[in-house]
Amino acid sequence: xxxxxxxxxxxxxxxxxxxxxxxxxxxxxxxxxxxxxxxxxxxxxxxxxxxxxxxxxxxxxxxxxxxxxxxxxxxxxxxxxxxxxxxxxxxxxxxxxxxxxxxxxxxxxxxxxxxxx
Amino acid sequence: xxxxxxxxxxxxxxxxxxxxxxxxxxxxxxxxxxxxxxxxxxxxxxxxxxxxxxxxxxxxxxxxxxxxxxxxxxxxxxxxxxxxxxxxxxxxxxxxxxxxxxxxxxxxxx
Numbered sequence: 668x669x670x671x672x673x674x675x676x677x678x679x680x681x682x683x684x685x686x687x688x689x690x691x692x693x694x695x696x697x698x699x700x701x702x703x704x705x706x707x708x709x710x711x712x713x714x715x716x717x718x719x720x721x722x723x724x725x726x727x728x729x730x731x732x733x734x735x736x737x738x739x740x741x742x743x744x745x746x747x748x749x750x751x752x753x754x755x756x757x758x759x760x761x762x763x764x765x766x767x768x769x770x771x772x773x774x775x776x777x778x779x780x781x782x783x784x
Numbered sequence: 785x786x787x788x789x790x791x792x793x794x795x796x797x798x799x800x801x802x803x804x805x806x807x808x809x810x811x812x813x814x815x816x817x818x819x820x821x822x823x824x825x826x827x828x829x830x831x832x833x834x835x836x837x838x839x840x841x842x843x844x845x846x847x848x849x850x851x852x853x854x855x856x857x858x859x860x861x862x863x864x865x866x867x868x869x870x871x872x873x874x875x876x877x878x879x880x881x882x883x884x885x886x887x888x889x890x891x892x893x894x
Contacts, residue, residue: 669826670884671826677804701857702884704849707886708886709788709884709886710827710884710886712881715881748786752817759827772832773827773829775826776826777824777826778825
């Protein structure tokens, strides 16, 4: 139990569906992240929210739409996805880096395994 | 751009030492990390090293950092079957952004 909960754990959707992934953290952190994990590729940072403001968007296609309504919740809204979007989507949270001794450690959820048919 | 590289797979026998290697490109990295991902789970921080150190030891784990060559390694002594997992190297600088490698799948043979 890492204090970061993701739902659903598994999702199968067609290319025309609209679905959402949810992440909730109970650690009092003020930064949240979405990462994409695909086989044989580096873990890919998608979005970073710091104090509920999006501070990073790593050239992610618009069919992925993040939402951070408060510091404890993060969503990833999905629409008209492609089969190559099938992957494990990991949510993480951390304290904001304001200097030493904060190590910036990330706490990850268990991931949502997405399959796009 | 920033890049972290690792080999994809390592196989060792139980009781042997495992050495997982990583190279990175961002010389301004403040911390370098090793994360472990067990099957069906998210990543968990295993250990980290501050960039002004060249070695850190924590029980069976030894982290070596060669800042000149931008090379990081993780040595696991007396490897056990429970150490079988994917190990990710990551670098972090002044921002909250961590750059991860592909992960190295460690398979421990009994």
